[in-house]
Amino acid sequence: MPVAKQTAQPTREDFAAMLEESFGLVDLQEGSVVKGKVVGIEKDIAVIDIGLKTEGRVPVREFAGPGREAALKVGDEVEVYLERVENALGEAVLSRDKARREESWGRLEKAFQANEKVSGVIFNSVKGGYTVDLDGAVAFLPRSQVDIRPIRDVGPLMHNPQQFQILKMDRRRGNIVVSRRTVLEETRAGQRHELVSSLEEGQVIDGVVKNITDYGAFVDLGGIDGLLHVTDIAWRRVNHPSDVLSIGQQVKVRIIKINHETHRISLGMKQLQGDPWEGIEGKYPVGTKIKGRVTNITDYGAFVELEPGIEGLVHVSEMSWTKKNVHPGKIVSTSQEVEVQVLEVDPVKRRISLGLKQTLANPWDSFAEKHPVGSAIEGEVKNKTEFGLFLGLDGDVDGMVHLSDLDWNRPGEQVIEEFKKGDKVKAVVLDVDVEKERISLGIKQLQGDPFAQAGDLKKGAVVTCEITEVKEGGLEAKLVGTDLTTFIKRSELSRDRNEQRPDRFAVGNKVDARVTLFDKRARKVTVSIKALEIAEEKEAVAQYGSSDSGATLGDILGPSLKRAGDKKE
Numbered sequence: 001m002p003v004a005k006q007t008a009q010p011t012r013e014d015f016a017a018m019l020e021e022s023f024g025l026v027d028l029q030e031g032s033v034v035k036g037k038v039v040g041i042e043k044d045i046a047v048i049d050i051g052l053k054t055e056g057r058v059p060v061r062e063f064a065g066p067g068r069e070a071a072l073k074v075g076d077e078v079e080v081y082l083e084r085v086e087n088a089l090g091e092a093v094l095s096r097d098k099a100r101r102e103e104s105w106g107r108l109e110k111a112f113q114a115n116e117k118v119s120g121v122i123f124n125s126v127k128g129g130y131t132v133d134l135d136g137a138v139a140f141l142p143r144s145q146v147d148i149r150p151i152r153d154v155g156p157l158m159h160n161p162q163q164f165q166i167l168k169m170d171r172r173r174g175n176i177v178v179s180r181r182t183v184l185e186e187t188r189a190g191q192r193h194e195l196v197s198s199l200e201e202g203q204v205i206d207g208v209v210k211n212i213t214d215y216g217a218f219v220d221l222g223g224i225d226g227l228l229h230v231t232d233i234a235w236r237r238v239n240h241p242s243d244v245l246s247i248g249q250q251v252k253v254r255i256i257k258i259n260h261e262t263h264r265i266s267l268g269m270k271q272l273q274g275d276p277w278e279g280i281e282g283k284y285p286v287g288t289k290i291k292g293r294v295t296n297i298t299d300y301g302a303f304v305e306l307e308p309g310i311e312g313l314v315h316v317s318e319m320s321w322t323k324k325n326v327h328p329g330k331i332v333s334t335s336q337e338v339e340v341q342v343l344e345v346d347p348v349k350r351r352i353s354l355g356l357k358q359t360l361a362n363p364w365d366s367f368a369e370k371h372p373v374g375s376a377i378e379g380e381v382k383n384k385t386e387f388g389l390f391l392g393l394d395g396d397v398d399g400m401v402h403l404s405d406l407d408w409n410r411p412g413e414q415v416i417e418e419f420k421k422g423d424k425v426k427a428v429v430l431d432v433d434v435e436k437e438r439i440s441l442g443i444k445q446l447q448g449d450p451f452a453q454a455g456d457l458k459k460g461a462v463v464t465c466e467i468t469e470v471k472e473g474g475l476e477a478k479l480v481g482t483d484l485t486t487f488i489k490r491s492e493l494s495r496d497r498n499e500q501r502p503d504r505f506a507v508g509n510k511v512d513a514r515v516t517l518f519d520k521r522a523r524k525v526t527v528s529i530k531a532l533e534i535a536e537e538k539e540a541v542a543q544y545g546s547s548d549s550g551a552t553l554g555d556i557l558g559p560s561l562k563r564a565g566d567k568k569e
Helices: 012-027 096-113 181-196 363-370 412-418 529-544 553-568
Strands: 032-042 045-049 056-059 077-084 092-095 117-126 129-134 137-142 161-170 175-179 204-213 216-220 225-229 250-259 264-268 289-298 301-307 310-315 337-346 351-355 376-385 388-393 397-402 424-433 438-442 462-471 474-479 485-489 510-519 524-528
Touching (some): 096 117, 096 161, 117 137, 129 161, 137 161, 161 181, 225 250, 310 337, 363 397, 363 424, 376 397, 397 424, 462 485, 485 524, 510 529, 524 529
Antiparallel strands (some): 032 045, 032 077, 077 092, 117 161, 129 137, 161 175, 204 250, 216 225, 250 264, 289 301, 289 337, 301 310, 337 351, 376 424, 388 397, 424 438, 462 474, 462 510, 510 524
C-alpha cells in the first residue's frame, strides 16, 4: 500500500509571519487614510498597493485638482482613503479624493482655530455664490464675500489660487464658509494706512477713475481710493459725473480732506481752477441784463448759467408778469438761451437771484398807459367768484368788477348770475394799481348814476311813480323822469286801512307820492302815498278851514281824492 504523504507542519517563523500579517490588517481600518504605493498605471486608472492581499484601483483624475494636473508615476507613495478592505471582485476600495478631504479638514480646522488664511481655487458658480476647492475640501464663497465692492465678472478669478479666510466650519455637516473680501480688506487696510500717511491735504496728485456713481466718482490714487464728489468736479453744474468722466480716465485732483481714522479721502478737480465767484458783485451788478442758458428746471424756478461755474435762479414768481400758477417748464426749456436781469447777488452764499419778466414790458404799465381811468374797455368773462367778476383784457391781464359795481339798483349777488364764462362784456376802468397788479372795473358806471340825475330831489317832495311790479307786501315802482327805483310798503298805500291793498294797483299805473327818505350816501329813496294824502289834507284844512263858505270837509278834499283816482286808472 502506498504510504500517505505527510503535510509539513508550520514552523515558529511561519507563525510569526502570520501573526505580523494579522497585526498589519488590523492597522488598515476601513474609513481611515492609509499609505500606499503606485504599482501600475492602466490608461486612466492607478493601481495602488496598500499591503493587502489585492491592490486597489483609483482614477488618475482624483490625483489632480482645480488649477493643477495629476503628475503620477509608478513607484510614487500616496495617501488614499480605505473605504472597504475587499469588494465583490476581491479588490480594495480606495479614494484619493476622500483622503485629500480628510487631510484638508484637519489642516483647515487648525487654520480656523488659529485665524490663519488658507489657499484655495474658485472652480464653480452656485446659487448665491461660488464653490472653492481648499485642496480637497469644498467650501462656499458667498457672492458678497468675493470682493470689497460688487464685481460683475468673476471670470478672471476662476481657477486661480487665492487666499481666503474661513468664516465658519461644521465638520459634522461638511460645511465650510470662506471669504476673499476679508483678506483683501486686511491687506488694503495696511496699504491704506501706509499710503494715507504719505498724503497731505492740499496736495495735487494724479489718479485714475475707478468707479462712477450718481453722487461722484472714485479715483484710485495708487492703492487707495478717494471720492471726487459731483459738486467738486467743476464749478459749473454737473448733472451726472458720467457726463464729464469715464472709467479708466486719468485725472489730476487736489486732496481736499483726509480722515486718518476712517482713511477716507475727499478730492476735488474744480479747486485746480480759479474761483469764478471772486469779484462776482462787480461782474454782475444789480439791474444788469444779460443772456444765459437754462441748465435746470424745478418746481420753484429755473437755473440759468451766466458763465461756466456761475448760475443764478429765476424764481417762479419772477418768470412771468401774468402766468402766476404755471410750472416753469411751461415758460422755458432746458438749454434755451434767455435774457435775464440781475435782482440780487450774495457772494457769501454764492447765490444770484435773476428775473425773467423784468426784461419784458410790465403789462399793467402798458394797460394803464393805453386805458386811463374812465375809459371804456371790452373783455371776456374769465371767472365768477363770490366777490365779483373777472374779465380778460388786452396784454393778457385780468380786471375785476366788484359785486357793488355791477348795477346801480339791484344787488350784485343777483346781477352776477346773468353773466357766464366767455361772455363779451363792456366796462369802465375805475383804477389801475401797477404795484399790486390790480385793475378795478365797473359795469354800472357805463350809465349815469340815477342819484346824480335826481337833481334837487329831497325829502317832502311830491313825485310821480310808475308801478313796475305788484307784490303782496307792497309795490315796486320807478320815479318818473329818473332811473331811481323804490318800494312802497303796503302800509303806505293809503291813509285808509281798507284801501291799503296792493291788488288795487296794476303794473303801469302811475301814482303821486311824497318822498319820505332821500339818502345819496346810502343810495336809498322811499316814498309814501299815505304821507301825501295826509299832507294834502293838512294843507286843505289850513287853506279852507277858516273860510265862511259853508263848505264841508268832503267838499274840500274831493278834488284831491279825484286827482289820485284818475292817475291810478
